[in-house]
Amino acid sequence: MMDPGRTMDPFIELDGVEKVFDVRRKTGFLKRERHRVRAVDSISFSVARGEMVGYIGPNGAGKSTTIKMLTGILTPSGGRLRVAGIDPSRERTRLAHRIGVVFGQRTTLWWDLPLIDSYRLVHRMYRIPAARYRENLDRMVELLDLGELLDVPVRQLSLGQRMRGDIAAALLHDPEVLYLDEPTIGLDVISKTRVREFLRGLNAERATTVLLTTHDLQDIEQLCSRVMVIDHGRLVYDGALAGLHEAGESERILVVDLERELPPIAAPSPARVVRVEGPRQWLAFPASASAAGLVARIAAEYPLVDLSVREPDIEAVIAKMYAERRAGRPVA
Numbered sequence: 019m020m021d022p023g024r025t026m027d028p029f030i031e032l033d034g035v036e037k038v039f040d041v042r043r044k045t046g047f048l049k050r051e052r053h054r055v056r057a058v059d060s061i062s063f064s065v066a067r068g069e070m071v072g073y074i075g076p077n078g079a080g081k082s083t084t085i086k087m088l089t090g091i092l093t094p095s096g097g098r099l100r101v102a103g104i105d106p107s108r109e110r111t112r113l114a115h116r117i118g119v120v121f122g123q124r125t126t127l128w129w130d131l132p133l134i135d136s137y138r139l140v141h142r143m144y145r146i147p148a149a150r151y152r153e154n155l156d157r158m159v160e161l162l163d164l165g166e167l168l169d170v171p172v173r174q175l176s177l178g179q180r181m182r183g184d185i186a187a188a189l190l191h192d193p194e195v196l197y198l199d200e201p202t203i204g205l206d207v208i209s210k211t212r213v214r215e216f217l218r219g220l221n222a223e224r225a226t227t228v229l230l231t232t233h234d235l236q237d238i239e240q241l242c243s244r245v246m247v248i249d250h251g252r253l254v255y256d257g258a259l260a261g262l263h264e265a266g267e268s269e270r271i272l273v274v275d276l277e278r279e280l281p282p283i284a285a286p287s288p289a290r291v292v293r294v295e296g297p298r299q300w301l302a303f304p305a306s307a308s309a310a311g312l313v314a315r316i317a318a319e320y321p322l323v324d325l326s327v328r329e330p331d332i333e334a335v336i337a338k339m340y341a342e343r344r345a346g347r348p349v350a
C-alpha cells in the first residue's frame with residue numbers, strides 16, 4: 019500500500035486549498051443578508067500517478083467543489099493546487115487534454131444524437147489523432163460492450179448503458195486522470211459490476227489515476243486502496259479503507275427470519291438485537307468480526323428460517339466516525 023501523503027510521483031497536489039462562496043440570502047422584504055460558505059476549508063493531500071482513491075463524505079461536505087477546482091471550473095479562494103504540474107483554473111483548456119470527468123447524475127453526451135455522434139464530436143473537440151481515436155474507440159466498444167448501442171440516440175439508453183457510454187467518452191482522449199462522481203448511482207448489480215471491472219482493468223493496464231466520489235461502500239472496497247473522507251470542507255481521514263472501518267468501529271447487520279415471533283435473541287456480546295419486527299430480527303455486530311460464529315449460535319438455539327448480512331453503508335461508517343471524533347478520540 020502506498021503511504022498516503024508521501025507519494026513518489028504526486029500527480030494531484032493540494033496544499034491548504036480553500037473555497038469560500040459568498041451567498042446572499044433573502045431575509046425579508048428588500049432585505050438581503052450576505053454570508054460566507056466555506057465549502058472547502060484548507061485541504062491538503064497528494065495523489066500519485068496510478069493511484070485509485072475514494073473521496074467520500076456526507077452531502078454538502080465539499081466533494082463536488084473539490085472536483086470542480088481540480089478540473090478548473092472553479093478557482094480556489096486560497097491555497098495551492100496542481101494537477102500534472104498545471105494550475106487548473108489558469109490553464110483549464112491545456113489541462114482538459116489530460117483529464118477525464120464522469121458525472122453519474124448527468125451526462126456529457128448529446129441527448130438526441132446517436133452515441134457514435136457524441137464520440138465523433140469528442141474526437142474533433144480534443145483533436146485526437148485519427149488512428150488513436152479509432153484504436154481507443156474499438157477498445158472501449160469491446161470492453162464496455164457498446165457495439166449494439168453506437169447508433170442508438172442517448173435518450174433511449176438505459177442508465178447503465180448511458181453510464182458506459184459516458185465513461186467511454188471521457189476516455190477517448192487518453193486522459194491520465196479520471197474523476198468519477200457517483201459512477202454507479204442508480205445502476206443495477208450487473209451494471210455496477212461491469213463498470214467496476216472496467217475501471218480496475220483501466221487502472222491496471224494504463225495506470226490511469228482515478229479519484230472516485232461515491233456513496234457506495236462497495237465501489238470503494240472493490241476499487242480503492244485508499245480513501246479520503248471530507249466533512250464540512252475538511253479532510254478528516256486519509257488512509258486505508260480497513261482503517262476507516264476501525265476508526266468508525268462500524269458494524270454489520272445480521273437480518274434473521276425466525277419461524278415465529280419471539281423475544282429478542284440473546285446474542286453473545288458485542289452482538290445485540292437492534293430491531294424486532296414480527297418474526298424478523300436485526301442484530302448489529304462489529305464489521306471486522308466474522309458472521310459465522312454468530313449465525314451458528316443462533317441456528318443452534320432458535321428456529322431459523324432465513325438470514326442475510328447487510329454491509330454498513332458509507333454514511334453509517336462516517337456517522338460512527340464522527341461520533342468517535344466528537345467524543346474526542348482521534349481517527350486518523
Ligand SMILES: Nc1ncnc2c1ncn2[C@@H]1O[C@H](COP(=O)(O)OP(=O)(O)OP(=O)(O)O)[C@@H](O)[C@H]1O
Pocket residue numbers: 039040041055056057075076077078079080081082083084
Ligand atoms: N456555487 C455555489 N454557491 C454557493 N454555495 C455553494 C456553491 N456550490 C456549493 N456550495 C455550498 O458548498 C458546500 C459544499 O458543496 P458541495 O457540492 O461541494 O458538496 P458535496 O460534498 O459534493 O455534496 P453532495 O454529496 O450533496 O453532492 C455546500 O454547503 C453547498 O451548499
